[in-house]
Amino acid sequence: MMQAVRPRLRTALPVMALLMCLAGPTGASAQEELPPPATDEWLTDPVDRETFESFLQFFRYDAELPLDVESRGTGREQGLTWETVAFRSTAGQRVVADLYRAGGEWRDRPSLILLHGGSGAGRAAPTTRYMAGLFSRAGFNVLAIDMLHFGDRDTGLLETYSEGEKHERLYNRHATYLEWVTQTVKDVRRSVDLLVQQFGVEPGRVGLAGFSRGAVVATIVAAADTRLAATVMVNGGHFDRRETGHSAAACPANYIGRIAPRPLLMVNGRHDGDMLLETSVAPLFALAGEPKRMILMDTGHQRPTPEAQAEIIAWLHDAIP
Amino acid sequence: MPIRRLRDLSLPIAAALGLFGGLIDAGPLGAQDTLMTPAEAAAADPWLEDPVDDATFRTFLDFYSYDDSVPLELRTDGREERDGVIVRRITYQSTPGERVPALLYTSAAGLEGRPTLIELHGATATGKDEPSYRVRAERLVRAGFNVLVFDMPLFGERSTDRLRTYTNLEKHQKLYNRPALYRDWVIQVAIDARRAVDLVIDLGADPDRIGLAGYSRGGILAPIVGAVEPRFAAVAAILGGHMDALEQRHLAPACPANFIGRISPRPLLMIGGSYDSDHIRETSLEPLSELAREPVRVVWSEAGHMLLPEHEELMTRWFRTQLR
Numbered sequence: 001m002m003q004a005v006r007p008r009l010r011t012a013l014p015v016m017a018l019l020m021c022l023a024g025p026t027g028a029s030a031q032e033e034l035p036p037p038a039t040d041e042w043l044t045d046p047v048d049r050e051t052f053e054s055f056l057q058f059f060r061y062d063a064e065l066p067l068d069v070e071s072r073g074t075g076r077e078q079g080l081t082w083e084t085v086a087f088r089s090t091a092g093q094r095v096v097a098d099l100y101r102a103g104g105e106w107r108d109r110p111s112l113i114l115l116h117g118g119s120g121a122g123r124a125a126p127t128t129r130y131m132a133g134l135f136s137r138a139g140f141n142v143l144a145i146d147m148l149h150f151g152d153r154d155t156g157l158l159e160t161y162s163e164g165e166k167h168e169r170l171y172n173r174h175a176t177y178l179e180w181v182t183q184t185v186k187d188v189r190r191s192v193d194l195l196v197q198q199f200g201v202e203p204g205r206v207g208l209a210g211f212s213r214g215a216v217v218a219t220i221v222a223a224a225d226t227r228l229a230a231t232v233m234v235n236g237g238h239f240d241r242r243e244t245g246h247s248a249a250a251c252p253a254n255y256i257g258r259i260a261p262r263p264l265l266m267v268n269g270r271h272d273g274d275m276l277l278e279t280s281v282a283p284l285f286a287l288a289g290e291p292k293r294m295i296l297m298d299t300g301h302q303r304p305t306p307e308a309q310a311e312i313i314a315w316l317h318d319a320i321p
Numbered sequence: 322m323p324i325r326r327l328r329d330l331s332l333p334i335a336a337a338l339g340l341f342g343g344l345i346d347a348g349p350l351g352a353q354d355t356l357m358t359p360a361e362a363a364a365a366d367p368w369l370e371d372p373v374d375d376a377t378f379r380t381f382l383d384f385y386s387y388d389d390s391v392p393l394e395l396r397t398d399g400r401e402e403r404d405g406v407i408v409r410r411i412t413y414q415s416t417p418g419e420r421v422p423a424l425l426y427t428s429a430a431g432l433e434g435r436p437t438l439i440e441l442h443g444a445t446a447t448g449k450d451e452p453s454y455r456v457r458a459e460r461l462v463r464a465g466f467n468v469l470v471f472d473m474p475l476f477g478e479r480s481t482d483r484l485r486t487y488t489n490l491e492k493h494q495k496l497y498n499r500p501a502l503y504r505d506w507v508i509q510v511a512i513d514a515r516r517a518v519d520l521v522i523d524l525g526a527d528p529d530r531i532g533l534a535g536y537s538r539g540g541i542l543a544p545i546v547g548a549v550e551p552r553f554a555a556v557a558a559i560l561g562g563h564m565d566a567l568e569q570r571h572l573a574p575a576c577p578a579n580f581i582g583r584i585s586p587r588p589l590l591m592i593g594g595s596y597d598s599d600h601i602r603e604t605s606l607e608p609l610s611e612l613a614r615e616p617v618r619v620v621w622s623e624a625g626h627m628l629l630p631e632h633e634e635l636m637t638r639w640f641r642t643q644l645r
Contacts, residue, residue: 057504058504058574060572090501090505157418175388247386248383
């Protein structure tokens with residue numbers, strides 16, 4: 001009897017954790033009154049090229065800073081193994097990341113940098129682990145990084161990681177959010193350096209994947225670093241349901257059109273109560289250049305369905321052969 | 322031949338650098354790069370001829386903005402009185418988690434009823450605690466001002482292991498000639514100064530009578546900080562300029578040429594040394610001053626990289642007039 005229960009518990013715990021994690025973005029209670037969905041001028045009229053190029057000045061980083069890579073041990077969960085590493089991104093900023101090796105030589109496989117959603121657990125959030133496993137099993141090396149203020153990069157800015165707090169202290173604070181976006185862009189750019197310089201990954205075979213908040217930021221990162229060969233945004237969009245505004249330099253609408261000609265895939269739920277299809281997702285997708293593709297699932301704000309997973313993997317193999 | 326005509330003071334400098342070539346990390350400039358003379362560095366900077374347009378400048382402002390809801394969390398760590406001047410050793414929170422040590426000089430009556438100067442120090446290891454700054458701040462208080470001078474990141478109490486020797490070579494190798502690092506440093510200084518304005522207003526300073534004075538490296542930063550913070554009613558760039566003699570390049574958002582014209586209509590004072598071999602008149606100060614817009618006053622001293630007593634007095638009188 002005990003033997004029968006234990007495996008069930010082992011399965012149930014991550015599922016419960018996953019459900020709790022997902023409750024945040026979609027979990028506006030029925031009584032909670034939210035203002036009408038926000039929009040901004042850039043969603044209909046993005047900034048011009050000159051302004052975009054001035055943004056790029058702020059995403060430049062010092063490539064000569066030593067990465068100072070440090071191993072922090074290995075992890076194993078449900079057949080998935082990873083090595084935790086830390087490396088210097090910018091002066092005074094170390095990024096903690098989990099590295100999932102696809103097998104074989106590093107340079108023989110394509111790689112993905114994975115940006116987590118707005119969970120306090122950062123890269124260790126169940127959905128992020130799940131996505132990392134999905135990509136890793138499909139033959140991709142995966143580097144899942146903690147974004148600043150999340151996971152092992154907790155700074156005290158966020159304490160409860162409730163949706164209300166994240167919006168009050170980060171997402172709806174224009175200056176703080178722009179600084180965070182800027183740091184994330186640099187962190188990903190340094191992640192590319194890490195994969196190429198430290199692990200010998202082929203420079204043209206590094207892509208970017210983001211989930212939820214990570215997908216929102218991925219739009220900006222992908223436009224800022226042309227070394228990223230392909231971008232997958234899962235449950236991303238322009239604004240989430242609680243965002244009220246951001247500065248031009250932190251607006252995905254001013255970047256998404258600059259990812260082309262590199263391919264972009266957006267994966268969203270039709271019934272997502274956080275990234276609304278009509279006001280956030282579809283208008284943003286419309287600004288993207290070709291080649292682009294959207295997979296719409298009959299779901300809310302959650303991990304991709306098995307069918308969508310298969311499509312994502314097939315698309316990635318085409319995009320980063 | 323007057324020393325100031327030696328546009329290519331760069332030659333001895335380059336020669337000196339050649340002597341110390343082993344100490345120079347060519348990496349930040351690219352291994353293939355050769356050191357540019359000050360004239361060449363100025364010529365290679367497109368903005369000294371043609372600053373960015375208003376639309377681009379507005380994008381810069383987003384990155385120089387800060388969250389004014391972050392509590393200042395003022396802490397006073399010490400207080401002393403010297404001949405009627407009260408000196409408070411304080412810290413305040415600038416951006417989340419970033420505390421700024423500062424010295425606040427006032428009269429015994431406090432900040433009310435007097436103009437206030439926020440000062441940007443030069444690149445000395447001791448930052449705000451440099452004795453000459455303390456002496457000058459005390460003189461300014463006796464002349465009727467409040468003065469707040471804070472440690473810029475990497476200097477004074479904010480030193481890290483990034484700068485250890487504070488030699489000119491080290492500062493250029495590890496900060497000034499690292500364009501991305503330098504840009505981030507400049508932005509943080511500007512935000513720290515803007516938060517200093519918040520702080521002194523909270524403490525009772527007259528919000529319409531706050532000036533900015535920067536000296537040497539602080540003088541290079543003053544046009545940038547003055548342009549992004551409109552609450553500075555008057556700006557003085559003392560021994561500043563566009564680049565010093567060892568600087569090779571910087572990014573547009575950290576180039577004084579893109580900012581100095583945006584201080585107007587607020588008044589600007591520039592004081593330079595005609596014989597300054599570091600902040601060179603012909604290649605650095607004069608071209609920058611030509612981009613300033615009225616009302617601007619440019620004063621040259623027959624000196625090197627030093628502020629003569631008569632020019633300190635001139636600055637004091639100028640601020641007194643502008644911050645009436």
